[in-house]
Amino acid sequence: MSVTQLVAGANCPVPPEKLQVEVTLSPAQVSGAEVDISAFALASTGKVRGDDDMVFYGQPRPGNGSVAFVSNAAGRAEFSIDIPKLIASTEKIAFTATIHENRKTFGAFTSLQVTVKNAAGQAVLVATLPATGMVESALILGELYLRQGQWKFRAVGQGFAGGLKPLAEHFGVDISDAPAPAAAPPTPAPAPAKKPISLSKVTLDKAKPRVSLEKKTEGFGEIRINLNWNRDNQPAAKSGGFLGGMFGGGGNGQVDLDVGCLYEQRDGTISAIQSLGNRFGSFRSDPFIELKGDDRTGAISEGEWLHINGQQWQTFKRILVYAFIYEGAPNWAKTDGIVTIYVPNEPPLEIRLTEGG
Numbered sequence: 508m509s510v511t512q513l514v515a516g517a518n519c520p521v522p523p524e525k526l527q528v529e530v531t532l533s534p535a536q537v538s539g540a541e542v543d544i545s546a547f548a549l550a551s552t553g554k555v556r557g558d559d560d561m562v563f564y565g566q567p568r569p570g571n572g573s574v575a576f577v578s579n580a581a582g583r584a585e586f587s588i589d590i591p592k593l594i595a596s597t598e599k600i601a602f603t604a605t606i607h608e609n610r611k612t613f614g615a616f617t618s619l620q621v622t623v624k625n626a627a628g629q630a631v632l633v634a635t636l637p638a639t640g641m642v643e644s645a646l647i648l649g650e651l652y653l654r655q656g657q658w659k660f661r662a663v664g665q666g667f668a669g670g671l672k673p674l675a676e677h678f679g680v681d682i683s684d685a686p687a688p689a690a691a692p693p694t695p696a697p698a699p700a701k702k703p704i705s706l707s708k709v710t711l712d713k714a715k716p717r718v719s720l721e722k723k724t725e726g727f728g729e730i731r732i733n734l735n736w737n738r739d740n741q742p743a744a745k746s747g748g749f750l751g752g753m754f755g756g757g758g759n760g761q762v763d764l765d766v767g768c769l770y771e772q773r774d775g776t777i778s779a780i781q782s783l784g785n786r787f788g789s790f791r792s793d794p795f796i797e798l799k800g801d802d803r804t805g806a807i808s809e810g811e812w813l814h815i816n817g818q819q820w821q822t823f824k825r826i827l828v829y830a831f832i833y834e835g836a837p838n839w840a841k842t843d844g845i846v847t848i849y850v851p852n853e854p855p856l857e858i859r860l861t862e863g864g
Contacts, residue, residue, distance in 0.1 A: 513634040515664035521631055523658050527624040528586040528602060530648060533617045535582025540611035542604055544584035547678045548574050549599040554679030565855045574600060590658055599652040605645040609670040613641040621649045623660055634662035643667055645674035727817025728851035734766035734830050735810030736844040763833040764844055766811045771824045795819040830860060
């Protein structure tokens with residue numbers, strides 16, 4: 508089938524079925540520019556109706572899951588849009604890109620591309636948006652929208668120089684940069700207001716080494732911990748890292764990191780979840796922590812994932828998450844490693860692995 512090529516401002520119809528929407532940056536990475544891709548489900552007003560209308564890395568499948576954040580890798584993100592399952596009042600889905608903390612503008616990239624695929628995985632359209640010279644740090648890339656009973660896609664390529672905040676407010680989202688001071692409670696005390704979801708990351712470092720997470724009565728939900736790194740750092744030495752040598756890593760020149768955790772349960776049980784020794788654990792049964800596979804080839808662009816069942820948080824006394832260099836780099840600075848912790852309805856917590864030797 509033919510693929511429609513769109514430029515900014517152009518539109519074309521799309522089939523009213525389950526679609527895949529892929530966003531690709533070129534180049535995939537720019538030093539100092541962390542790009543976050545999100546989707547906003549909008550009513551006829553052009554505004555969100557609530558928290559479930561925001562879909563991003565920290566809230567990948569809200570509501571009925573008709574709009575879902577499927578995958579995220581360097582320079583690429585993918586969404587699933589199940590048009591028949593959309594809430595009836597949804598008339599538009601906007602796809603956006605923002606640069607974290609406005610550290611760069613999209614002029615640092617060559618182009619951004621949006622590809623829409625049908626239920627069979629075949630490309631229906633490709634929208635290419637030249638980025639050279641852009642001064643914006645937040646962009647509306649394109650929109651799926653309903654017009655006279657027909658779903659269409661429009662390439663947009665316009666945005667805001669002020670970054671995430673004006674873009675989110677454009678869609679009716681309340682951005683909470685910091686929690687407001689609590690007012691003196693009246694008598695009787697009213698029910699606490701629902702805390703708005705923050706789309707901003709929280710970065711932990713020596714200057715800000717800790718953060719407090721709000722635990723609801725039912726627990727934290729599914730806590731996801733991602734370890735990712737720069738696989739392009741290929742040292743000249745042919746030997747593997749220290750652990751690679753001990754366990755037969757083989758030194759293929761690729762950087763390979765591992766994530767794991769030590770945990771202590773309230774009944775006194777102390778153990779570890781890690782790939783060494785094949786201690787992958789279980790999410791739905793004891794110990795309620797699971798390592799989702801182990802990438803020894805460097806082929807998995809999303810890195811490694813550790814999932815903790817926050818519904819069982821009462822069983823834990825403490826959990827210590829750690830990362831180590833399996834092979835391919837002499838120190839942490841060479842890995843460009845990042846650990847990101849995703850807790851439902853909380854901003855992602857990001858820790859850069861730059862402190863170790």
